[in-house]
Amino acid sequence: xxxxxxxxxxxxxRYRLRGGGPSYDTFADALRRTVGAPVRWLRGQAxxxxxxxxxxxxxxxxxxxxxxxxxxxxxxxxGKSTLLKILSGVxxxxxxxxxxxxxxxxxxxxxxxxxxxxxxxxxxxLNGAILxxxxxxxxxxxxxxxxxxxxxxxxxxxxxxxxxxxxxxxxFAVAAHLETSILLVDEVLAVGDxxxxxKCLQKMEQVGSQGRTVLFVSxxxxxxxxxxxRAILLDQGRVVRDGMASEVVHHYLHGGAxxxxxxxxxxxxxxxxxxxxxxxxxxxxxxxxxRPAPEVDIRRPVRIEVDFWNLQPSxxxxxxxxxxxxxxxxxxxxxxxxxxxxxxxxxxxxLVRSTCVIPGNFLAEGLFTVLAxxxxxxxxxxxxxxxxxxxFTIVDRSEGDGVRGPYAGPLPGVVRPxxxxxxxxxxxxxxx
Amino acid sequence: xxxxxxxADAQGVPTRVIRSQSGWAPLDLAQVWRHRELVFFMAWRxxxxxxxxxxxxxxxxxxxxxxxTAVFAVFFGRLGKIPSDGLPYPLFALAGLIPWxxxxxxxxxxxxxxxxxxxxxxxxxxxxxxxxIASVGAxxxxxxxxxxxxxxxxxxFRVGLSWRLLALPPLVVLALVTALGIGLWLATLxxxxxxxxxxxxxLSQLWLFATPVAYPASIVxxxxxPLLGLNPMAGVVEGFRWALLGAGQVSGGLLAISxxxxxxxxxxxxxxxxxxxxxxxxxx
Numbered sequence: 001x002x003x004x005x006x007x008x009x010x011x012x013x014r015y016r017l018r019g020g021g022p023s024y025d026t027f028a029d030a031l032r033r034t035v036g037a038p039v040r041w042l043r044g045q046a047x048x049x050x051x052x053x054x055x056x057x058x059x060x061x062x063x064x065x066x067x068x069x070x071x072x073x074x075x076x077x078x079g080k081s082t083l084l085k086i087l088s089g090v091x092x093x094x095x096x097x098x099x100x101x102x103x104x105x106x107x108x109x110x111x112x113x114x115x116x117x118x119x120x121x122x123x124x125x126l127n128g129a130i131l132x133x134x135x136x137x138x139x140x141x142x143x144x145x146x147x148x149x150x151x152x153x154x155x156x157x158x159x160x161x162x163x164x165x166x167x168x169x170x171x172f173a174v175a176a177h178l179e180t181s182i183l184l185v186d187e188v189l190a191v192g193d194x195x196x197x198x199k200c201l202q203k204m205e206q207v208g209s210q211g212r213t214v215l216f217v218s219x220x221x222x223x224x225x226x227x228x229x230r231a232i233l234l235d236q237g238r239v240v241r242d243g244m245a246s247e248v249v250h251h252y253l254h255g256g257a258x259x260x261x262x263x264x265x266x267x268x269x270x271x272x273x274x275x276x277x278x279x280x281x282x283x284x285x286x287x288x289x290x291r292p293a294p295e296v297d298i299r300r301p302v303r304i305e306v307d308f309w310n311l312q313p314s315x316x317x318x319x320x321x322x323x324x325x326x327x328x329x330x331x332x333x334x335x336x337x338x339x340x341x342x343x344x345x346x347x348x349x350x351l352v353r354s355t356c357v358i359p360g361n362f363l364a365e366g367l368f369t370v371l372a373x374x375x376x377x378x379x380x381x382x383x384x385x386x387x388x389x390x391x392f393t394i395v396d397r398s399e400g401d402g403v404r405g406p407y408a409g410p411l412p413g414v415v416r417p418x419x420x421x422x423x424x425x426x427x428x429x430x431x432x
Numbered sequence: 433x434x435x436x437x438x439x440a441d442a443q444g445v446p447t448r449v450i451r452s453q454s455g456w457a458p459l460d461l462a463q464v465w466r467h468r469e470l471v472f473f474m475a476w477r478x479x480x481x482x483x484x485x486x487x488x489x490x491x492x493x494x495x496x497x498x499x500x501t502a503v504f505a506v507f508f509g510r511l512g513k514i515p516s517d518g519l520p521y522p523l524f525a526l527a528g529l530i531p532w533x534x535x536x537x538x539x540x541x542x543x544x545x546x547x548x549x550x551x552x553x554x555x556x557x558x559x560x561x562x563x564x565i566a567s568v569g570a571x572x573x574x575x576x577x578x579x580x581x582x583x584x585x586x587x588x589f590r591v592g593l594s595w596r597l598l599a600l601p602p603l604v605v606l607a608l609v610t611a612l613g614i615g616l617w618l619a620t621l622x623x624x625x626x627x628x629x630x631x632x633x634x635l636s637q638l639w640l641f642a643t644p645v646a647y648p649a650s651i652v653x654x655x656x657x658p659l660l661g662l663n664p665m666a667g668v669v670e671g672f673r674w675a676l677l678g679a680g681q682v683s684g685g686l687l688a689i690s691x692x693x694x695x696x697x698x699x700x701x702x703x704x705x706x707x708x709x710x711x712x713x714x715x716x
Contacts, residue, residue, distance in 0.1 A: 129469055
C-alpha cells in the first residue's frame with residue numbers, strides 16, 4: 001500500500017436524542033434547569049438525565065491510500081453522512097481521531113449557499129468561495145464551469161428562475177472543479193438527467209485517475225461498483241465490511257446471508273455436498289487468465305469451472321448451472337450435454353472438471369449468483385446441488401465500446417447482449 | 433503536541449488531525465485572514481440580497497436616519513426642549529443617529545447571522561467566525577450612504593469640515609468592534625436559545641436611550657461622565673459630534689474607557705465563540 005491520504009482511528013460520534021419537543025431549548029428552560037438544580041440535588045435526584053444518547057458512529061477505523069476511490073455504503077442512519085461530516089470538519093467526533101494528508105474538499109450537498117435571488121454568475125463565485133476556492137481560481141475556471149453546466153444562456157439570470165435540473169447542474173459544475181487532493185462526495189449524482197449523470201460520472205472518474213482520493217457515499221450500488229475499487233459497509237455506526245467494492249456491495253444487498261466468494265472448495269468428499277454418485281469438489285468463477293474473478297468487466301468472458309468427484313463408473317452425470325441476478329431471477333440454465341466428452345458415455349471414477357464460458361457482452365451489469373448441480377438424466381436424479389455456490393459482479397466501466405456506448409444512465413434488462421446492427425444511409429440528400 | 437503519535441511513522445506529519453477538542457481554544461486569527469475573500473463574498477451577498485426586490489433599494493439607508501431624526505427633532509427637540517450643545521437639533525440628532533444605526537444594524541445582523549446561515553453551517557466547513565464578521569461588514573454600505581446625507585445636512589446648516597474628520601475611521605471601527613463583540617456572544621447563544629432573536633431589538637432600544645443620541649452627554653452630571661464611557665457607543669456618538677460638528681463632551685479618558693470595554697467585549701466574544709463553535713452543526 002502506498003502513502004496514506006486518510007487514517008481514521010477508533011472514531012465515534014455520540015448524539016443526544018431529544019423527545020418530540022422543539023429541537024432547541026429556550027433560555028427559560030436553561031434557567032429553570034440551572035435554578036432548579038440545587039433543589040433536585042437536595043431531593044437526591046442529582047442528575048435527572050432525561051436525554052438518551054446514541055452512537056451515530058462507533059469505533060470506526062480504516063485507512064485510505066492516496067489515489068484510491070472508496071465507496072461508503074449502508075442503510076439510512078448507518079452513519080455514512082456523519083462520517084463525511086466529521087471528515088469535512090462540519091462537526092467533531094466524540095472520541096477517536098483522524099489524520100488527513102493533503103487538502104480536502106467536500107460535496108455534502110450540491111448548491112450549498114446558492115441563493116435564488118443571485119444570478120448564476122454570482123452564485124458560482126459565492127459557492128466557490130464557500131467551498132474554499134480562491135476568487136482568482138474561480139475566475140480562471142469560470143468558462144469551463146459554465147460550459148460543464150451547459151446553461152451558458154442563463155448565467156446572468158437569477159437562480160430562482162432556473163429549473164431544479166439547471167440549478168443542480170450549475171452547482172455540481174462548481175463543485176466538480178474543486179482542486180483538492182481528497183474529495184468527499186455525498187450522494188450528489190442522484191439528481192439530473194441521464195446525460196448529465198454521465199458527465200458527472202466521467203468527471204468523477206477523471207478525479208480518480210488524477211491520483212485523487214475519493215470517498216463516495218451513495219445508495220446507487222451500480223455507481224459504487226463502477227467508480228470505486230473498494231467499499232466500506234457501515235451498519236449502526238460500525239464498519240461491518242471493508243474490501244473489494246463488488247464483494248462488499250454483494251454482501252450488503254444480500255444481508256451477508258450467502259457466500260459472496262468467487263471460489264468455493266470442498267477439500268474432502270466427506271464434507272462435500274453430493275450423494276454416492278457425485279460430490280462437488282469446487283466451483284470457481286475465473287477470468288480469461290484463469291484467475292479467480294469476483295468482478296468481471298462486462299466486455300470480458302466469465303469462466304465457470306465445476307470440479308466433482310465421479311464415484312460410480314457406470315454413471316455419466318452432467319453438470320448444470322443456474323445463473324441468478326440480484327432480483328433472484330434465473331437468467332438461464334446451462335449444462336455440459338453439448339460436449340463430446342459427455343456424449344461419449346460413462347467415465348471412470350475420479351475427479352472431473354466441467355467448464356462453461358459465458359461470453360463477454362452478454363450479461364447485464366450487476367451481481368450474479370450461481371447454483372451448481374450435478375445430475376443424471378437416464379433416471380432423473382440430482383446428485384449434488386449447491387445454491388449460491390459462487391457469486392460474481394459484472395461491471396460496466398462505460399468506456400464507450402460496450403453495449404452501453406456513451407450512455408451512462410440506468411439501463412434496464414437482465415442481459416445486455418452485443419447484437420449485430422447495421423446503419424446505412426439509403427438516400428443521400430433525399431429529404432422528401 | 434497534538435500530532436505526536438502521527439509523526440512517528442513514515443507518513444510524515446498529517447496536514448490536519450481531526451479529533452474532539454475541549455475547553456478553550458486559541459483564536460487563530462490567521463485563519464480568518466486566509467478566508468478574507470469569503471468574508472468579502474458573504475458581506476457582498478448580504479448587501480445584494482438586502483436591496484434586491486425591495487421597492488426603495490438604497491433609499492432605505494436614507495429614509496431610516498432621516499425619519500428617525502424628524503421624530504426626534506419634533507419630540508425631543510421641539511416639545512422636549514432637550515439641549516443640543518448649541519447646534520441645530522436635527523443636525524445634532526442626525527450626527528448621533530448615523531453611527532448609532534451602523535451599530536444597531538451590525539449588532540442585529542451578527543446576532544442572527546449563524547442561524548440565518550444554518551444551511552451552510554450544517555453542510556460545509558469554513559471558520560465559522562467568518563459569518564458574524566461578514567454580517568457586521570454588510571452594514572457599511574448603508575452607513576456610507578447615510579453619511580452622504582449627513583454631509584448634505586452639514587452643508588445646509590453651513591457647518592464646515594475640519595481636520596477632526598480624521599477621527600471618524602477609528603470611531604467607526606470602535607462601533608463595529610463593539611457590535612461584533614456583543615454580536616459574537618448573542619450569535620453563539622442564539623444557536624441554542626432562539627429567544628435571543630427577540631431580545632436583540634429590545635436590547636438595542638434600551639441601549640439607544642443609554643447612549644447620548646437624542647440628548648447630549650453634557651446633561652449627565654460631570655462626576656458620572658466617566659461611567660458613560662463604559663458604554664462604548666457613548667464614546668462613538670460623542671466622538672462623531674466632536675469630529676463633525678466640533679461639539680460634544682469627548683475626552684481622552686472617556687474614549688480610552690470605551691475602547692477598553694469594546695476590546696474586552698470583542699476578545700471575550702471571540703474566545704466564547706471559539707469554545708462553542710465546535711458544536712454548532714450539531715445544535716443549530
